[in-house]
Amino acid sequence: MAQSMSAHGIAALPRNYELFYEAMSGRLPHLSQDLASLGTNPAQDALDALGLKHHLVAHAALAADTIQAVAEEALGDMAKLLKSALAQKRTFKDELDHFAGRLDADPVASLSDFADDARRLREAIGRLTNEEGALQREFEASARRFAELKSELAENARTLTRDPATGLPNRLALTAKLDAILETEHLDQSLAVVVASVEGLRQMAEQHGGTVTAKALAKLSTLFRRSIKKNDFVARIGQQEFAFLCRDVSADNAEAIARRLQQQVRDLRIALPGRTHTVETLSFTAGVTMAQPASTSDELLRQADLALSTARSSSGIRSYSVILGGDGAKTYGHHAA
Incomplete structure (x- = not known):
């Protein structure tokens, strides 16, 4: 089998051995056809895509790694937005503290001074609202993505316990x-x-x-x-x-x-x-x-x-x-x- 894989330009990776064996054994006819369509010297990404498509056991770990990477990326994006939102909240608090300090120092400040402070507060509130809105949208998008990942993980678990050719337990x-x-x-x-x-x-x-x-x-x-x-x-x-x-x-x-x-x-x-x-x-x-x-x-x-x-x-x-x-x-x- 190793010689045949080498002749087709398929790297000697454990998951490729399973892919090639399943294709050649006749257990998964559609996999045999899909692999043949790739020709010689197929790209590893194309081989991995076939393994994931046909739910091969050796590719279950690859699918889990992909899901983990996506989840980590989503959590990283949320962490960045949360950090930005917290920064805007601190900015807004600083503006409020500045405004309160001016009132304490000069209760009869001119209307123009109050107008400038109000404008800065309004701008700070706007930035804070935008950040909070972006964070909410990111949370909602991540919740949908996590639901999809949960479904993919469940399918991944079924892959480990199902025969792909018949759908029967393995x-x-x-x-x-x-x-x-x-x-x-x-x-x-x-x-x-x-x-x-x-x-x-x-x-x-x-x-x-x-x-x-x-x-x-x-x-x-x-x-x-x-x-x-x-x-x-x-x-x-x-x-x-x-x-x-x-x-x-x-x-x-x-x-x-x-x-x-x-x-x-x-x-x-x-x-x-x-x-x-x-x-x-x-x-x-x-x-x-x-x-x-x-x-x-x-x-x-x-x-x-x-x-x-x-x-x-x-x-x-x-x-x-x-x-x-x-x-x-x-x-x-x-x-x-």
């Missing part, structure tokens, strides 16, 4: 959700973790490009959202890996859910552009594990991954057991009911 969000369930809910209800691989997505990206892959991912994300209960959870955790948290289910229930998903994925038909009667199909393998009272998220995901690795060899569904492959592990193949 592995970070999955781990946080699982930790929350294990730590705060104390498993009052049984919990199953299903880690699945949709076989064929990688080959589809390599053979047919990003547009077909994007269509397949859209169908899969819609299918998975509709196939789980309201309080369950689905995330995309890899190029073709997904994970499900299923509440209040037994081991048999979890296996039945995985088998149903397997059949639904097998029934999907992905049309190819320009080929009316040619479609692509996908397959689904999964590893299932059940949470125990002392379970941790790392342990459960490791168990499910181990079961998935075994399931891949038989294109089926594998349930985790202490001795994987023993009597406690069940495998469901293509023809399981």
